[in-house]
Amino acid sequence: MTLRRRRTALYMPASNARAIAKARGLACDVVILDLEDAVAPDEKARARQQVVDEIGAGGFGTRELVVRINALDTPWGADDAAAVRAIGADAVLVPKMASVSGLAAVRHALREDGPPIWAMIETCAGVLALPALAAAAGEMRLAALVAGTNDLAKEMRCRPGADRMPLVPALAGLVTAARAAGIVALDGVCNALDAPDRFAAECAQGVALGFDGKTLIHPAQIDAAHAAFGPSAEDLAWARAVIAAFAAPGNADKGAIRLDGQMVERLHLAEAEAVVAEV
Numbered sequence: 001m002t003l004r005r006r007r008t009a010l011y012m013p014a015s016n017a018r019a020i021a022k023a024r025g026l027a028c029d030v031v032i033l034d035l036e037d038a039v040a041p042d043e044k045a046r047a048r049q050q051v052v053d054e055i056g057a058g059g060f061g062t063r064e065l066v067v068r069i070n071a072l073d074t075p076w077g078a079d080d081a082a083a084v085r086a087i088g089a090d091a092v093l094v095p096k097m098a099s100v101s102g103l104a105a106v107r108h109a110l111r112e113d114g115p116p117i118w119a120m121i122e123t124c125a126g127v128l129a130l131p132a133l134a135a136a137a138g139e140m141r142l143a144a145l146v147a148g149t150n151d152l153a154k155e156m157r158c159r160p161g162a163d164r165m166p167l168v169p170a171l172a173g174l175v176t177a178a179r180a181a182g183i184v185a186l187d188g189v190c191n192a193l194d195a196p197d198r199f200a201a202e203c204a205q206g207v208a209l210g211f212d213g214k215t216l217i218h219p220a221q222i223d224a225a226h227a228a229f230g231p232s233a234e235d236l237a238w239a240r241a242v243i244a245a246f247a248a249p250g251n252a253d254k255g256a257i258r259l260d261g262q263m264v265e266r267l268h269l270a271e272a273e274a275v276v277a278e279v
Ligand SMILES: CC(C)(COP(=O)(O)OP(=O)(O)OC[C@H]1O[C@@H](n2cnc3c(N)ncnc32)[C@H](O)[C@@H]1OP(=O)(O)O)[C@@H](O)C(=O)NCCC(=O)NCCSC(=O)C[C@H](O)C(=O)O
Pocket: 010, 011, 012, 013, 018, 019, 020, 022, 023, 034, 037, 038, 122, 147, 148, 149, 150, 151, 152, 188, 189, 216, 217, 218, 219
């Protein structure tokens, strides 16, 4: 079974045909066609039709295709949901998710057999609803939680700065909820476009927090995010050593062994096998 990689999820305005055409050749794992914040109100209907046309045209290869719709309580949300629920999108990303009732309304709008839901956690209410959303994930076919750090910082009236300190509790809570539900956790975007060191530091923080990957706003961010969220050479070496150690004579029936001065359990063997399977 190959693990589906979600190291990089690149947003692009669904109104930008040039960006969408470019996406068919970009190395990102996920393409997010955005109908929400990146599209001006007078462009919404045209962008929605462009999403239908572009997904119908195909050509995105193995990239996961996600459409971010407008929230159902906006003038465009219901039409977005109706337009995208049966066009072959791999998932629908829903902004400002804040309750199980809101999740149920989206599930209803997309129909039970419609695409899986990816929910953006980007409001204070959404952060407080994380345990309930995690508990409802299976029934509602919620498949990912995605941090919306711009909106969350705005509502919290905090100033994240380079270390995003004010947001770390919410980010860790999102990862915790995603792990409890057995679903994907994606970090928020980094708005700094020409600051590779800041971007790399934010990716490293996202890895340390346990995120599966990061949402991006520019193709130039893809390579650094892949380097951060993919297995490093050290990760691979350790994984291979763990696998070899448990395969060694006398260890086959052991639950825990000593390796390089550390206790290694069978859970680490499963992790090691998953890391090796990624490359
Ligand atoms: C941020 C940008 C507006 C910058 O655009 P621009 O100045 O045009 O970038 P470049 O000149 O460097 O572009 C170089 C080429 O790359 C293409 N490009 C740029 N961005 C993308 C993209 N996201 N996807 C695909 N291709 C892209 C340009 O077309 C150029 O190509 P070419 O013309 O062939 O040379 C722009 O990067 C942009 O629009 N980014 C996406 C913005 C977006 O989608 N925002 C919404 C999601 S973020 C969010 O909402 C956060 C969340 O909700 C929260 O609350 O935190």
